[in-house]
Amino acid sequence: MTFDEFKRLTILSPVSQLADIFLLAGDIHATLYTGSKAMHSQILSIFNEETGKFKQFSAAQNLKITLERRYKNALVDSSRQKQLEMFLGIRLFKHLPSVPVQPLHVLSRPSGFLLKPIGSMFPTSSSGASLLSFKKKDLIWVCPQAADVVELFICLGEPCHVCQLLLTVSHGADDSTFPSTVDVRTGRNLDGLKMVVEGASIPQCGNGTNLLIPLSGPISAEDMAVTGAGARLHDQVTSSLSLLYDSEELEGELDFLTRVVALTFYPAESGSPMTLGEVEILGVSLPWNSVFSNKGTGARLTELAKKSQKDSNSFLSGSDTNPLSGTSLSNQAVSKSAKQGSANDLVDLLTGGDILSESVFPPVTENVTYGGGDLLDFLDQSAVDYHSPETDHKPSTPQDGTPQDSGTQKYINCVKFMAGPHMDRKLNYREAMKLEIERLHLNLSAAERDRALLFIGTDPATVNPNFLLDGLYVGRLCRVASTLALLGQVALEDKINGSIGLGKFEDNVIDFWNISRIGESCSGGNCEVLAETKATLSDSSMLSSTEGSKSVFLCSQCRRKACQVCSAGRGALLLPNYTREGTNYNGLSNQGGSSYSSQVDLTTTRSVALDGVICKKCCHGIILDALVLDYVRVLISSRRKARADSAAYKALDEVTGSLFLDSLSERSQSSGNQRAVKVLKQLLTGEESLAEFPFASFLHSVETATDSAPLLSLLTPLYSGSQHSYWKAPPNTNSVEFGIVLGTLSDVSRVLLLVSPCGYSEADAPIVQIWVSNKIDREERSCVGKWDVQSLISSTPELYGPEKSTREDKLPCHIRFTFKNPVRCRIVWITLCLQRPGSSSVDFGKDFSLLSLDENENPFAQETRRSSFGGANKNNPCLHAKRILIAGCPVKKEMELTSPESSSQRNWLDRAPQLNRFKVPIEAERLMDYDLILEQYLPPSSPLLAGFRLDAFHAIKPLITHSPSSGADIWDTSDMFLEDRYISPAVLYIQVSALQEGIGSNMVTIAEYRLPEAKPGTAMYFDFPRQFQTRRISFKLLGDVAAFTDKLPEQDDASLRAPVVAAGLSLSNRIKLYYYADPYDLGKWASLSAV
């Protein structure tokens, strides 16, 4: 049947309708994929009655679609690609570059609370607790006039590592009443507070502005001094910026058990009242609940902690697994060698011979083994060989137990190897980077490295890779490195998605970076590339003889055979144009890389199969440099992660004790949990447990015996620790006091003391006294009772001696201390006192109820003590307990009545300031150093400068800073506790200096401000410490500027064009000087020159 026959025999309209539906579906699909209608669809309109009519129209239609598609492919393809990718949830690190993987928690909100009340200028029923409530965003708290400083002691709702402080600026009409600086101290309890930030600047801002102050852990003053961070404050010369990476990173101590944060606010002018607004503390807490129930992430954490514990036990020097112990070892080594150095200055500083001669290393041949061997052993050996003739004349110090293979010493050996015996050879960028790689492999912090360098008389700046390249090249290098990082992540994501979770990543001999370590060189022999040959040292021949057998690769470009050392890392294959020698990468600087970028569309770059190999001679030099840079960034990130991990393990250990880890495996967890729930219910008889870790904690540290279970185990959930362990006070301690902070405000009705498995004897049965309070003031607490446990023992024999049976259905041995009436409180103090013989004459009734004892005990009866079951020494009784339970009802709604603002308060707030800020006109200004330095020139008649206005930066801290370090997805949070960005947060400073007329006419530093983070564009006013006059003033942005980038714009090649330093950090049009004046004096000009 022909088509015409068909047409004649059928009623066309229904067929035509079907065809229309088909067309519509086609158009929908075509639009989804191409953004335009389907082409060549006119054929289906033959079912239409008026065929032919549309023939010409459809040809035009096709042309239109063609044009549309061409246009879209050329210009808006990337945005469509972006939409698709975001829809599929891939490449999120590109599209939402600053989204956190592990969001921070606000731990200051209730049930966090203030340990001390804050005074108020106006009568209020509140004690300041509303400062922590996010419901009170608009709160303006007016502190009394008398206060020079205002201190907030915040007890966090859960233990955590503190990462940020968020302030809400709040004031009345006068914005200078908000504090101008803040000190932050943190600690596990009130005794151990350490300074985290001193004098962080708080600019004057509009009411309601949020200011974020990034916090690291407490940094030791010594580290601060050696890395020069402290010196920068008074630095007059232009300091070079670390644009490649932060080579002087200060490492703050990470502690996941931080519980108390003390804020000290200082007023702008002393004596004037301060206003405060809502305060939030943000941090990261460990998954304690799942740790105790041994499920999910908690179980994983325990598993890892167990593993790391085993590792550090089996290797005496735990420097690889436990950075903390590594640190202490090398510190010891340095201080020791420093002592030796002082005795014999000249020789030691030049050669370090004294230390080196002590080194004992196994013979070379045994150590240079393929793959596994530590190449440094060979280095050490060569250094020893070299120095031994010189050191022969003096008696070498005998072995004295110092760790000879400590990281510091190995590092010093590396420096000597690179810089030559007289330390006179200048290192180039790649050599300095190799030193850094070695440093990171040896697990040394930047401060430890600087200490080592200073010891051998080397200025750390001379081996700082950041200062060894010229500015233009640094810019290009950073661009290539950031492209590499993104492409690396893209490739990994594709690989993970492609394998749908099934694939195992193969281990290649040549990895992503393939950076050869110090001392490695071309193996010669089969290698035809000979890119890295070193014929200088006799040792290399020794090395190559063993390496000659190594596998040989074929360069995909020049088809020559290359050895491992002469091959570039696989990452080089991701970067396009890697073959064109010297063309495009050099052209980048001239015209913003347009020729380059047209060839690479990063979004659509299909991840190249990374199985080829390219030799170092075919790979462009800048790519090799970028691979080295990326590798160092990866190692730094791994070091941070390792520090976070070990802090987590340490926290776990200090809560549960190392025995806990073993006990986990010895019992089945689920039955233990069920049992705990059942037993707890029976113990509490219908009430709730109010003092359970992680929500409850101790206010002060309590001395604990060395062989005891950790203090916090007194508060952990039932059966979460080892059955046989219990808490013990050190011997000869007669009394201890536990200040227990409850999880929430509660009505407490009794305290239960679970007796240690060893039981009590006449000698160590304590006298128990309990107080309660809402705040930390000891004077204000009220005593609820005093009990004598000893007299109880006679009536309840199961308390006496070791626990006899551990039957499942039996309640654990315990003593109840019931209050007369429930008491509403937040803090419960419990003291345990050892009884002195002779004072136990009080007779208790059968039912052990509250009894008041005479406070005055017999001071003469102290001589003989009877035996104790708990103490190590049977004749020396000690205080001990298994667990403390506090029973009662939590107060569900912590109602804090804030009386409405009184009219007197309103009046006070509405008082306008006497003087207003006005803009100081400037004659000229110029920007320097990537727009990070701004110099302003002022006319001679300008008024006294009072401060400057800075508009908050637009830059962000990106998630991706390096290529993937492992085969793990960045969104996989299962074993990440802290993001890199929070471990060593990037902080910016602004330094202001002014020309001082007169002697010498120098630029003098006026002030330095630690900048808080705020919403882009927020106006922040910084007052100078004093008003002054000058002709020239300069503003310099300092700190970790390399950690910031711009938000990626639509165009995907932007990362190649992007400036070295984020454009969002430019000081251009961001700073205005101001002076203070009375608006009435200026008359109508006032409104025009307000700043």
Ligand SMILES: [Zn+2]
């Ligand atoms: Zn080679």
Ligand SMILES: [Zn+2]
């Ligand atoms: Zn090649």
